Amino acid sequence: MHQRLKGIRFIFIRSHIFVLFLSSFILLSILLSVYVLFEPEWLTTKSVFLFIISHLLIGFPLAFYAGFNGNGNYLKTSFDAITLLIKQYANGNYQSSIQLLDNGDDEIHRAANSLNELGKKLQNQVKSLQKMADEKSELAKSAHKTAVIEERQRIARDLHDAVSQELFALAMLSEAAIKQLDLKPELAKTQMLEVSQSAHQAQTEMRALLLHLRPVYLSGESLVEGLHKLINELKQKSNLQFKLKLDDQLEMKETIEEHIFRIVQESLSNILRHANATEVYVEISKKSEEIFILIEDNGEGFDMAETDGKKTSYGLKTMKERSEEIGGTFTVRSNIDEGTYIQIRIPYEEERRRRM
Incomplete structure (x- = not known):
């Protein structure tokens, strides 16, 4: 209520009421001055005060009405429409426009026209x-051999940094457990539990690396077909439970589909390697004039203020860059023990895609 009293309508009402009381005070001063100086017979103190009181009683509701339904109403509805349009632009809905009720040439109409432009x-x-993403995709395809070499080098580094170290730890722990098996069985049992944990971690890292070994391009498949195939493989090789909501009717440019496929692929790799999640929700649908993508897991989550320099942040940075390359907006939310929520909105213009 306090916030509403600061609105444009109430500002106009207060200004009208202020003018009403100011004019009443001036009229009262003039009439009393005439009465004191000239003492005309037609003017009495009763008539002066009766006139002023009548002026206030009639003027007060008129001032309230004029402020509420006059210029105040026009300005409020205009600014509400402009504010809504700005929010639409902030959310990536650039197809929105504003059309005010009347065709004027004041500052508000000029601001509305500027926003439409x-x-x-x-x-x-x-x-x-x-279009640049299309061109970039063609260049990427022409340089496919170089990309394959770079990908192999990256996977080799990951194997050395992650899986190789885990396997080395497995070997050391196994040897230590064998030596302690007869002398200290409890210690050997503890070491074997560590072996099991290391094996599980190495297995998870390997699955994530195998996920990256999938083809970069969809190779003629639709986005939905490619994602179904990818997720079916993950169901067989991991304990993740998937809930999918994929719009089969979406027809997009090949480049946009490939970017979305790689974004989902990168997010699933992050979930496998870092989240320790059991459930994943993936949604790709059309909402208004945009493609809406949601990827959500029930994993450990992370503190977003502490992601700089971590592997998780590299994956998020890659997904953000891919989203922005096709004009999309990328949002991620996460908290410790509350999972991770990724939302992407991409402006959508339906286009039938030719497939071989």
């Missing part, structure tokens, strides 16, 4: 970004 420019920029 901004929306058109943003749409053109998104198309330019998507």
Whole structure:
């Protein structure tokens, strides 16, 4: 209620009431001055105060009405529409526009027209970004051999940094457990539990690396077909439970589908390696004039203020860059022991895709 009293309508009402009381005071001063100086017979103190009181009683509801339904109402509805349009632009819905009730040429109409022009420019920029993504995709395909070599080198580094170290630890712990088996069976049991944990971690790292070994491109498959195949493989090789909501009717450019596929692939790899999750929800659907992507897990989560320099943040950075390359907005939320929530919105223009 206190916030509403600060609104534009109530500002106009207060200004009208202020003018009403100011004019009443001036009229009272003038009439009393005439009465004192000239003492006309037609003017009495009763008539002066009766006039002023009548002026206030009639003027007060008129001032309230004029402030509420006059310019105050016009300004409020105009600013509400402008604020809503700005929120739509902030959410990536650049197709939105504003049309005020009347065709004027005041500052508000000029601001509305400028926002409409901004929306058109943003749409053109998104198309330019998507066109650049198409060109980048073609360049990436032409340099596929180089990319394969770089990917092999990266996987070799990951194998050395993660899996190789885990296997070395497994070997050391196993040897120590064998030596302690007869002398200290309890210690040997503890060491074998550590062996089991290390084996599980190595297995998880290997699954994530195998996930990255999948083809970079969909190879003629639709996005939904490629994701179903990817997730079915993960179901067989991990304990993750998946809940999917994929729109089969979406038709997108090949480049956009490939970017979305790699984003989902990267997010699932992150979940396998870092989240210790048991359930994953993946949604890809059309909402309004945009593609909506949601990837959510029930894992350990992380403190977003402490991700700098960690492997998790590298994956998130890659997903964010891929989203922005096709004009999308990337949002991630996570807390310790509350899982991770990734949301991506990409401007959508339906286009039938030709497949061989």
